[in-house]
Amino acid sequence: MEEGPTMELSMRSSEDPLKNRERERGREGKESKEGKDGKGKAEAEGDLELQDGEEGHGHSPGSPVATLSTLATLAYVLVAIGHLYLLSEQCLETESAGGLFVSLAALQVSLAFEAAVYAAGGLVHAGGASFLVTLLESAGRLRLLLGATVWAWQVPWAAEVRCRCGEQPPTTTAVLAHQQGQTLACFVSAFFAVREVCVFVRGEPPSALDRSVQPRFGDCLPSNAVLGGQFRVDKAEFEQTGRTVFVPSRLRAGLDTSSGLALAAHLVAAALLRRQWWLLATLAALGARRVGSAFDALGGRGACWTREVPRLLCRFGELMWLRCALWQLHSCETGVHGQLPQCIAPEMP
Numbered sequence: 001m002e003e004g005p006t007m008e009l010s011m012r013s014s015e016d017p018l019k020n021r022e023r024e025r026g027r028e029g030k031e032s033k034e035g036k037d038g039k040g041k042a043e044a045e046g047d048l049e050l051q052d053g054e055e056g057h058g059h060s061p062g063s064p065v066a067t068l069s070t071l072a073t074l075a076y077v078l079v080a081i082g083h084l085y086l087l088s089e090q091c092l093e094t095e096s097a098g099g100l101f102v103s104l105a106a107l108q109v110s111l112a113f114e115a116a117v118y119a120a121g122g123l124v125h126a127g128g129a130s131f132l133v134t135l136l137e138s139a140g141r142l143r144l145l146l147g148a149t150v151w152a153w154q155v156p157w158a159a160e161v162r163c164r165c166g167e168q169p170p171t172t173t174a175v176l177a178h179q180q181g182q183t184l185a186c187f188v189s190a191f192f193a194v195r196e197v198c199v200f201v202r203g204e205p206p207s208a209l210d211r212s213v214q215p216r217f218g219d220c221l222p223s224n225a226v227l228g229g230q231f232r233v234d235k236a237e238f239e240q241t242g243r244t245v246f247v248p249s250r251l252r253a254g255l256d257t258s259s260g261l262a263l264a265a266h267l268v269a270a271a272l273l274r275r276q277w278w279l280l281a282t283l284a285a286l287g288a289r290r291v292g293s294a295f296d297a298l299g300g301r302g303a304c305w306t307r308e309v310p311r312l313l314c315r316f317g318e319l320m321w322l323r324c325a326l327w328q329l330h331s332c333e334t335g336v337h338g339q340l341p342q343c344i345a346p347e348m349p
Contacts, residue, residue: 069122072243073122075316076115079315080113080119083109090108107151113139118245118311136246145226148188148226154261155185159177160343162268195222195225207223208229224253231247234247241307263289278328281321284320285317
């Protein structure tokens with residue numbers, strides 16, 4: 001009778017308490033993991049249902065929102081055609097070559113492409129053919145990258161027009177402004193190129209995906225790359241306008257800097273040359289941008305026109321601005337029979 005308790009006591013005393021504790025922790029961890037997996041599956045199913053609900057969301061063809069969206073799509077097509085027309089006019093009616101031609105022509109192509117992407121967003125549904133949605137996402141990435149780099153080359157373009165259309169021989173200040181503008185444009189283009197190369201070489205850093213992770217030196221470059229990282233359909237845009245527009249899931253810094261520099265350079269060049277139409281068109285583009293950025297506060301939220309009208313106002317303002325800039329270049333060439341003087345500093349005696 002006494003062997004039972006003694007044997008039981010010896011068995012318990014021979015077991016390692018640390019092993020027992022590890023077994024208990026292992027069982028608890030397994031149960032916790034199973035619970036998390038079940039919760040994760042439930043959340044994933046909920047996300048899929050939400051995504052399906054968003055993809056199924058739309059506006060009936062006869063609704064006012066659908067009508068406004070269709071009109072806006074036609075307006076984007078007109079903007080794209082307008083920039084292509086300016087490009088053809090630049091090719092046929094101007095004698096400029098080299099950087100003076102390429103800088104403005106590249107911007108016309110970029111803005112026409114951007115307008116075409118917005119127009120296609122009104123025709124391609126988020127739940128449509130997968131290859132069309134993928135193509136639209138790639139186009140969304142490309143339009144942001146082009147906008148961030150091509151606009152920067154308007155700084156040396158405006159400085160060169162100021163140098164070659166102003167007083168002759170050009171002053172040292174005008175020549176230096178052109179040279180510094182070229183340096184700035186090269187730096188901006190190289191900076192954005194390095195960001196894209198870094199994300200392909202290093203991938204997205206952990207600090208970009210988790211805010212609790214301490215950023216390391218150089219993480220800002222791949223974190224702000226446009227060709228890397230996740231893009232998603234702008235939910236508010238789709239719900240209000242029915243337009244499929246892909247935007248970065250995480251904000252990318254510096255994408256609007258180049259367009260601001262270009263606007264400032266055109267303002268200074270037009271003011272120094274005292275060309276009223278060029279100056280007025282540039283000021284109008286500036287006003288359209290400012291009104292567009294503040295339109296949410298002025299006009300309210302939630303309606304289709306509160307998104308489409310300010311955006312189209314900016315696009316048509318930029319179209320008129322570049323129209324007047326091209327007129328300025330053409331008038332300068334007409335005054336000297338097509339041969340603009342070179343932007344070279346006069347030799348010292």
